[in-house]
Amino acid sequence: MRRSAFxxxxxxxxxxxxxxxxxxxxxxxxxxxxxxxxxxxxPALQANTSNFLTEKIWTPNATEPKFGxxxxxFGTVLGSFLALIIATPVAIGVALFISHYAxxxxxxxxxxxxxxxxxxxxxxxxxxxxxxxxxxxxxxxEFLNTYFAWIPLFGGDQVVGKSMLxxxxxxxxxxxxxxxxxxxxxxxxxxxxxEEAALALGATRWEMIRMSVLPFGRPGIISAAMLGLGRAMxxxxxxxxxxxxxxxxxxxxxxxxGNSIAANIANxxxxxxxIGRGALIASGLVLFLITLVVNMGARLIIARRKEFARAA
Amino acid sequence: xxxVQTGIQPISTSRRVKDRVVQALVYLAFAxxxxxxxxxxxxVVKNGLARFDLEFLxxxxxxxxxxxxxxxxxxxxxxxxxxxxxxxxxxxPIGLLTAVYLVEYGAGGRLARWISFFVDVMTGVPSVVSxxxxxxxxxxxxxxxFSGFAGAMALSILMxxxxxxxxxxMLRLVPNDLREASYALGVPKWRTxxxxxxxxxxxxxxxxxxxxxxxxxxxxxxxxxTVFFTDSINNDPFSGPQMGLxxxxxxxxxxxxxxxxxxxxxxxxxxxxxxxxxxxxxxLIAWWRSPAKxx
Numbered sequence: 001m002r003r004s005a006f007x008x009x010x011x012x013x014x015x016x017x018x019x020x021x022x023x024x025x026x027x028x029x030x031x032x033x034x035x036x037x038x039x040x041x042x043p044a045l046q047a048n049t050s051n052f053l054t055e056k057i058w059t060p061n062a063t064e065p066k067f068g069x070x071x072x073x074f075g076t077v078l079g080s081f082l083a084l085i086i087a088t089p090v091a092i093g094v095a096l097f098i099s100h101y102a103x104x105x106x107x108x109x110x111x112x113x114x115x116x117x118x119x120x121x122x123x124x125x126x127x128x129x130x131x132x133x134x135x136x137x138x139x140x141x142e143f144l145n146t147y148f149a150w151i152p153l154f155g156g157d158q159v160v161g162k163s164m165l166x167x168x169x170x171x172x173x174x175x176x177x178x179x180x181x182x183x184x185x186x187x188x189x190x191x192x193x194x195e196e197a198a199l200a201l202g203a204t205r206w207e208m209i210r211m212s213v214l215p216f217g218r219p220g221i222i223s224a225a226m227l228g229l230g231r232a233m234x235x236x237x238x239x240x241x242x243x244x245x246x247x248x249x250x251x252x253x254x255x256x257x258g259n260s261i262a263a264n265i266a267n268x269x270x271x272x273x274x275i276g277r278g279a280l281i282a283s284g285l286v287l288f289l290i291t292l293v294v295n296m297g298a299r300l301i302i303a304r305r306k307e308f309a310r311a312a
Numbered sequence: 313x314x315x316v317q318t319g320i321q322p323i324s325t326s327r328r329v330k331d332r333v334v335q336a337l338v339y340l341a342f343a344x345x346x347x348x349x350x351x352x353x354x355x356v357v358k359n360g361l362a363r364f365d366l367e368f369l370x371x372x373x374x375x376x377x378x379x380x381x382x383x384x385x386x387x388x389x390x391x392x393x394x395x396x397x398x399x400x401x402x403x404x405p406i407g408l409l410t411a412v413y414l415v416e417y418g419a420g421g422r423l424a425r426w427i428s429f430f431v432d433v434m435t436g437v438p439s440v441v442s443x444x445x446x447x448x449x450x451x452x453x454x455x456x457x458f459s460g461f462a463g464a465m466a467l468s469i470l471m472x473x474x475x476x477x478x479x480x481x482m483l484r485l486v487p488n489d490l491r492e493a494s495y496a497l498g499v500p501k502w503r504t505x506x507x508x509x510x511x512x513x514x515x516x517x518x519x520x521x522x523x524x525x526x527x528x529x530x531x532x533x534x535x536x537x538t539v540f541f542t543d544s545i546n547n548d549p550f551s552g553p554q555m556g557l558x559x560x561x562x563x564x565x566x567x568x569x570x571x572x573x574x575x576x577x578x579x580x581x582x583x584x585x586x587x588x589x590x591x592x593x594x595x596l597i598a599w600w601r602s603p604a605k606x607x
Contacts, residue, residue: 011500011502011503012500012501012502015502015505015506016417016502018409019409019410019412019413019416019417020413020417020418020423021409022405022406022407022408022409022410022413023409023410023413023414023418023423023424023427024427025406025410026406026410026427026430026431026434026472026473026476027426027427027430029434029469029472030430030433030434032445032449033437033441033442033445033469036445036448036449036453037441037444037445037448039448039453040448040452040453089341090341090344090345091341091345092341093337093338093340093341093342093344094341094342094345096338096341097338097339097341097342098342101335101338101339102342110342112595113346113349114342114345114346116349116588116591117345117348117349118527119526119527119530119587119588119591120349120352120530120584120587121529121530121531121532121558121580121583121584121587122530122531122532122533122558123530123532123558123561123562123565123580123583124352124356124530124561124580124583124584125352126562126565127356127561127565127576127577127580128351128352128355128356130565131355131359131573132351132355173348176345177345180345202323204323204327204328204330204331205331205334205335206330206331206334206335207327207331209334227435227436230436230438231436231438233438234436234437234438234439234440234441235438236438236439236440236532236533237532237533237536237558237562241562241565241566262438262440262533265440265444265533265537266440266532266533266536269536269537277447277452280444281444281447281448284440284441284444287438287440287441288437288438288441291436291437291438291441292433292436294436295432295433295435295436296433299429299432
């Protein structure tokens, strides 16, 4: 389409330049985040007397700085995957409830109620987690440890409330509204004709959903889950308040193990020296890269699956 | 009695049972999602009301000893309001103009695709990373002090992609007929955007901005790394450490005394009230300006 057909006004060029400029500022900020994190991490990495990628200990403030990302990265990935496993089925159920089960008039209000979960600040979840969920989880954790210890995750000799499992449950609650909101939007866009055709052929409501809504919504669910995963990985304060902040690698999610990159930044920043700050920035860079990969992966999956969804 | 053969068979029991089971699971999922919300709200209100008094809202923590009762969050409330306002002043113009570029100018071009991609990536930037960035860039590289403004910059990075996405969505909803009608009258493109497109999308954009504000108002991690701590009132966001309400809750929750825990709960209650109020205002604006009501 040619736009030269109408006369250019004097205000057009500045407005256009301003809008392009704003977009470029956004790109510049993203680049600057990467650049400045790298620049400020390098001195600390050079002072490190240990291998940053394989070391588990985190003592950057010592005279011989020794720190590594291994245990922190492991905790971050384990915790957020557990949260994802807990949250996704519930979120899909919630999304289906609002899009296809709830009475039409109530649906908007109930959707707003779920959105409120996202409006609660993370520090409040942290406070709630410490005051309520940590003591509450001791019983169920003992139960899991007694009867399901043959599953490696629930094994171990020590069972505590401040565990990886508790942190994952709080994370799951925090990412549930995001996954539910995106899935709900996708389910609502499922082609009405297909749904009605399925019902007209005698399908029950579940069969209709399985045949027309879920196949259509699959890329949406996957992208929602990946975004939730990214959110869980970067979540800081709630996890910092709940996790015991140890530096080991263990799959025993009921025991006093667990830490995450973000929680370590929040806990360690107060007493960090110059090298300590650099070390935290280096760990933040790793977190940034992991979430970048997860988010880009989500986008690639959507881009590839979208064609199937459209073809179907 | 004769039976009429219609060809329609009753739904078999197994299919009906499966349908009912799924329905029960879906209802259960919703119940599971609501339980934590109710639990959080109940505990915050119950424990928060104990200290929700005039002293809490009008006093800072200055000269409050480790074991003292009393003290308040006035300094934190002031800090949060200033930081969020500054963050909006930075993020809203940039976000809105970017959305205008994506929808009105860039449509499908290479630069627009890049920007759109990185807006999505930016949505996934963890809040603690934006705080670390401001720390590395503003405090460590430029040598500027910790301040409320540094916190506002970190918050604005988190706000921008949300503003862009919601504004973009709203601008795309504006019917092309309106734009074409305006062009046909000889109105230049930028005036069409300012006078026709933006007013039409205004409600949605304001709602999106308010929701973005509500989201960053509760962020703790970026503040922790950029505004530092203070127990005193600091009205100037450009110099000296400030406090923020989320940071206040985190700080008090980490202290070992019961009086501090009480203050943490009341801080949480205040924070939730502010965030919910912003949410409510956003919805009210959406309702007040909605075409259905004007129609």
